[in-house]
Amino acid sequence: MKYLIKLQDGAKKVATRDAYGEALAELGRENPNVVALDADLSKSTKTAVFGKAFPERFFNMGIAEANLMATAAGLAAAGKVPFASTFAVFATGRAFDQVRNSICYPRLNVKIGASHAGLTVGEDGGSHQSVEDIALMRVLPNMTVLVPADGTETRAAVRAAAALNGPVYLRLGRAGVPTLFNPDYGFRVGEAVILREGRDVSLFACGVMVAEALRAADELAAEGLEAEVVNVSTLKPFDSRTVADSARKTGAAVSAEEHSIIGGLGGAVAECLGEHAPVPLVRVGLRDTFGESGTPDELLKAYGLTAADIVRSAKEAVQRKGK
Amino acid sequence: MTAAAKSGHPGGSLSAADILSALYFRVMRVDPARPDWPDRDRFVLSKGHGAPALYAALAERGYFPVEELKTLRRLHSRLQGHPDMRKTPGVEASTGSLGQGLSMANGMALAGRLDGRDWRVYVLLGDGECEEGQVWEAAMAAAHYRLDSVTAFLDHNGLQIDGPIEKVMSPNPLPEKWRAFGWHVVEIDGHDFAQILEAVEEAKKTKGRPTMIVARTIKGRGVSFMENEANWHGQAPSPEQAEQALRELGKGGAGR
Numbered sequence: 001m002k003y004l005i006k007l008q009d010g011a012k013k014v015a016t017r018d019a020y021g022e023a024l025a026e027l028g029r030e031n032p033n034v035v036a037l038d039a040d041l042s043k044s045t046k047t048a049v050f051g052k053a054f055p056e057r058f059f060n061m062g063i064a065e066a067n068l069m070a071t072a073a074g075l076a077a078a079g080k081v082p083f084a085s086t087f088a089v090f091a092t093g094r095a096f097d098q099v100r101n102s103i104c105y106p107r108l109n110v111k112i113g114a115s116h117a118g119l120t121v122g123e124d125g126g127s128h129q130s131v132e133d134i135a136l137m138r139v140l141p142n143m144t145v146l147v148p149a150d151g152t153e154t155r156a157a158v159r160a161a162a163a164l165n166g167p168v169y170l171r172l173g174r175a176g177v178p179t180l181f182n183p184d185y186g187f188r189v190g191e192a193v194i195l196r197e198g199r200d201v202s203l204f205a206c207g208v209m210v211a212e213a214l215r216a217a218d219e220l221a222a223e224g225l226e227a228e229v230v231n232v233s234t235l236k237p238f239d240s241r242t243v244a245d246s247a248r249k250t251g252a253a254v255s256a257e258e259h260s261i262i263g264g265l266g267g268a269v270a271e272c273l274g275e276h277a278p279v280p281l282v283r284v285g286l287r288d289t290f291g292e293s294g295t296p297d298e299l300l301k302a303y304g305l306t307a308a309d310i311v312r313s314a315k316e317a318v319q320r321k322g323k
Numbered sequence: 324m325t326a327a328a329k330s331g332h333p334g335g336s337l338s339a340a341d342i343l344s345a346l347y348f349r350v351m352r353v354d355p356a357r358p359d360w361p362d363r364d365r366f367v368l369s370k371g372h373g374a375p376a377l378y379a380a381l382a383e384r385g386y387f388p389v390e391e392l393k394t395l396r397r398l399h400s401r402l403q404g405h406p407d408m409r410k411t412p413g414v415e416a417s418t419g420s421l422g423q424g425l426s427m428a429n430g431m432a433l434a435g436r437l438d439g440r441d442w443r444v445y446v447l448l449g450d451g452e453c454e455e456g457q458v459w460e461a462a463m464a465a466a467h468y469r470l471d472s473v474t475a476f477l478d479h480n481g482l483q484i485d486g487p488i489e490k491v492m493s494p495n496p497l498p499e500k501w502r503a504f505g506w507h508v509v510e511i512d513g514h515d516f517a518q519i520l521e522a523v524e525e526a527k528k529t530k531g532r533p534t535m536i537v538a539r540t541i542k543g544r545g546v547s548f549m550e551n552e553a554n555w556h557g558q559a560p561s562p563e564q565a566e567q568a569l570r571e572l573g574k575g576g577a578g579r
């Protein structure tokens with residue numbers, strides 16, 4: 001799919017968790033089978049918006065993430081459409097076996113809305129910054145993994161998740177991100193979206209790194225390199241065709257994510273290119289390390305997750321072409 | 324500290340501050356000059372978000388300069404948002420993901436027993452934290468292995484993030500539950516030093532089972548506008564509010 005855009009200066013910033021809270025409440029109005037669960041973080045994950053509108057369909061499970069996930073499984077088994085929320089680090093790590101055995105194995109219709117993913121959690125530090133959640137969720141059979149890039153895409157992803165019958169992992173952030181897409185943006189599960197066309201290098205990005213990739217493409221253009229920017233918001237099922245086609249066309253690739261370079265988008269791109277379109281690839285992401293306390297912007301800089309890092313990586317990938 | 328950091332958890336830090344002061348200044352056998360002394364007593368802050376109170380106690384006890392408290396939550400600081408045993412001298416366990424500290428304390432106690440040492444392990448849990456299933460797995464294990472070198476404190480302030488524990492997901496009645504899990508239980512006012520010290524003495528004398536000291540506390544203790552307010556769980560005071568808070572706590576001084 002193609003949806004060509006330019007990064008607007010001063011685009012309105014919206015946290016994807018805020019868009020999630022609103023979209024979930026909207027969905028609740030339309031579908032009485034939608035229920036929401038949380039684990040004592042409803043003000044942070046924004047399920048409180050749903051809870052306020054539909055108190056009888058909202059269940060706070062307390063600080064008990066394992067119980068949260070398996071209860072959601074039970075609700076789904078009896079016909080409800082549960083959205084279970086907590087921080088990404090606890091949703092995927094603390095409750096991994098419940099997600100695996102009670103949700104994915106029986107392919108139950110549970111949606112996991114995981115907020116505070118990645119480094120942009122900020123000051124809470126490494127214990128709270130999930131840098132491995134995409135890898136954990138991506139490896140599970142039957143799981144769909146969505147990493148929306150802005151508020152608009154988040155709203156669309158919430159709707160798409162509800163429309164799909166099966167487990168979905170929605171990765172959401174704490175910090176505001178620039179709005180990239182207009183309401184006419186046609187999000188479809190499983191389709192990577194080309195946001196900018198180019199012939200020299202492909203930039204595959206997800207989440208907060210999509211805006212950075214667009215910024216990087218502008219900078220690369222100023223230096224005479226035409227970058228193609230692809231928003232890989234569905235990590236699974238992975239759109240191998242779009243990714244491989246783009247890489248074959250440009251002959252060089254960069255992946256960029258707010259996650260470990262192991263097992264997430266970088267891992268998925270490497271798997272895809274290795275099988276279908278072997279070209280030089282440079283992965284931008286956390287280099288096998290945990291995060292730490294700091295402001296979101298400081299951390300993105302300190303851990304090499306900025307437009308400048310993508311620019312540097314793109315040049316490196318281009319240089320390695322044909323070697 | 325949280326004002327300087329512009330984020331953090333003042334409420335649960337203040338409810339635990341008296342217990343931490345008692346532990347680090349009256350109870351525990353520690354030597355700040357040798358944080359890795361093998362025979363020291365250990366303390367595990369299972370409710371890791373109370374880190375500011377732990378850091379303050381460690382600094383005042385001499386593990387690192389009090390001035391350093393101002394670096395809380397800053398990039399590259401030794402004082403992370405949640406306790407990090409690899410970064411901060413005196414911190415015995417990396418916590419922050421609730422419900423895991425008692426298990427780690429049990430592990431330490433088992434090791435101490437294997438080595439035939441007499442050091443003790445103290446651990447502090449939140450009441451909301453007791454909603455985690457792992458807390459009860461650990462409670463069971465400590466009683467099963469008769470870990471009488473483990474003394475736990477429950478910071479029973481009645482609040483968690485989304486509101487009163489009774490409303491969100493009641494873990495009550497907590498003293499009865501710990502008793503049912505085979506623990507010796509002492510109930511005290513967690514802001515009364517004499518009661519804290521007495522309870523610890525009782526724990527030391529209790530053989531064959533671990534002791535849980537259920538400390539009734541006030542979240543935000545000592546700061547009028549924070550006391551018993553769930554909203555002060557995880558937000559930092561403004562500079563003006565911090566000044567008022569310090570005045571009310573009867574303390575001036577840099578960085579606190």
Ligand SMILES: Cc1ncc(C[n+]2csc(CCOP(=O)(O)OP(=O)(O)O)c2C)c(N)n1
Nearest residue numbers: 040335419420421449450451452482483484
């Ligand atoms: C496993 C896990 N789930 C959720 C959180 C987020 N969280 C941090 S503090 C807190 C509430 C803790 O309540 P309580 O244990 O009563 O602590 P206190 O009132 O003493 O601050 C929650 C849910 C966490 N840190 N770890």
Ligand SMILES: [Mg+2]
Nearest residue numbers: 450451480482
């Ligand atoms: Mg509490």
